[in-house]
Amino acid sequence: MADILLEGRNLTMLYPVRRGLFQGLIGMVRAVDNVSFSIERGKTLSLVGESGAGKTTTAKSVLLLERATSGSVYFEGKDIYQYNKDQLKREYRPRVQAVQQNPWSSMNPRMRVKDIVAEPLVVNAKQSKKENYDRVVELLDQVGLKAEHAEHFPHEFSGGQRQRIAVARALALNPSLVVLDEPVSALDVSIRAQIMNLLKDLQEAHNLSYLVIAHNLATVRYMSHGVAIMYLGQIVEYGDTEDLFENPLHPYTNALISASDLKLPEDRDQNEKEIILSGEMPSPLNPPTGCRFHTRCPEARPECSKIEPEMVTVGKHQVKCHKFV
Amino acid sequence: MEYLRDINEAKIEKRMELRRKFSRLMLIIPVVILALLILSAIFAPLLAPYSPTEIAMTERLQPPSFLKGGSPKHFLGTDSLGRDVFSRIIYGARISLSFSLIVIFITGTVGTILGIISGYFGGRLDSFIMRFTDVALSIPAILIAIILAVGLGPSFKTIVIASSILGWSGYARVIRGEAMRLREVDFVAQARIIGSSRMRIMIKHIFPNVINPLIIIATMMVGLMIIIEATLSYLGAGIPPPNPSWGAMVNDGRNYLETAWWISFFPGFCIGLVVLSCNYLGDWIRDKLDPRLRRL
Ligand SMILES: Nc1ncnc2c1ncn2[C@@H]1O[C@H](COP(=O)(O)OP(=O)(O)OP(=O)(O)O)[C@@H](O)[C@H]1O
């Protein structure tokens, strides 16, 4: 039995959409639609998909920045959506931290690094200033920064260094899970690998679980144990990383892998063509009927536009496509 | 080429050093001006050569001592009732400066608190506070002042209350906009993830980042407040006439601008000095508080 740390069960997030002079309600966006996933202790799950797929919204419902409209989040087997404010503050919030995508906006420009990194400690653990400071130095050391950096302001650092500071802050409370929303996409290509290695090392050292959000499949493959491919608010394929990359089932997954640079042209089989997705992603306000992907699917069949496929288990992973029903 | 770069860097460094010295020097001027004015307001009874209210009809409309026809007894001349302009300016600083500082402090504090709450919480509370703000912005302060003057009697307190009751609305409007913007910035989301309370977020994350507009509005208000005090007093809601304030003195001299310009000019000059000094000081404080600019 796997050691499940956090589980999202049937998460759905609806946003009202208002337009016009009187801000009339014209509909609901299903930003996240019946999404379920689980994260094992010490392991990484990645959410992958195009812009607008609902990745950040899923992460927000885990971080409780917004509550899902329906569905729930279970942490160590307990439904945290049932927790009251006090329980959340004591038992959940400190254990689930986050590193945001943009290291330029994720820190208050008027605070020093020592105050930024110590803030979780100040808010949650009532310790002396000295203890906090010692912990800050220790954390900075863990992320590869020096003690003297503590006195500086965020604007004095490069993007990569800032992301290290953000990681230090996320680790301050010894969390069990860290949500990483595109942790390297805002950084120079040359320093992405450093940060990814750092994150991997820290995961091993502290037995951390990660929920990673990413566009880039190379990042995902390198970092994660499990992958959930999202399209228009739904998970369309879900499984172990290696398994999913070796044996992608859903046409959308195939297209993503094909479009990424994971496979060099000379590695492709003679008869394997590059699949290029045509068209834009449809609006989540008005999603296609049946399978949501059918408007862009190279293998669409007549039933695809009528009936929404069920999630089925094929081999070691799950897929939501009529081909496998 | 290498040596060229070194020379340039050295030169630039030197220039920067000069600039820093210059800007420090430039800062001393407004600080000294404001300090002198505030000190003379505090120690007015010791400094003023004459009583500010004593009428001496025999000495009326005398030019300043350094002009032709000026008497050495009256450094800045006398007004239409023979009162010493210099003494009146020193006493006038008391009313003008304390009025502006008190009103700016009250309105700035109330406006900032309401603006942050309104912008950060949003929703119904925001609509509620903003409705009040719109009403406050649309009522003329003079109307309130006159009503209060009837109710409470004309006094310094009356005009402070009258100006403060509505004056916070300008701050609230601007600060609310900033707070709304900041609410969506990542570091506020991060603070929530960490578990910070709303109170803490407003104090530690929103407030320090709305200081810039706050300082800009507050320094802009200094001059306006001096003039408002004059207007309200002129209308009979404030300090009764013989007591001097700068705004009131400018007013008094209006009929003598051609024959005895000094009656209006010197208090007007003081208002200008205070406004300029405050603006300059405000810019400096703003830069000082901003870590991104602190090194410059
Ligand atoms: N507060 C909101 N109100 C209305 N619609 C929203 C809101 N937040 C997100 N959405 C919509 O929900 C959908 C999913 O958004 P989300 O930010 O989760 O996508 P994402 O997968 O993170 O995309 P990206 O890769 O661009 O970050 C989008 O269509 C977006 O427009």
Ligand SMILES: [Mg+2]
């Ligand atoms: Mg996103």
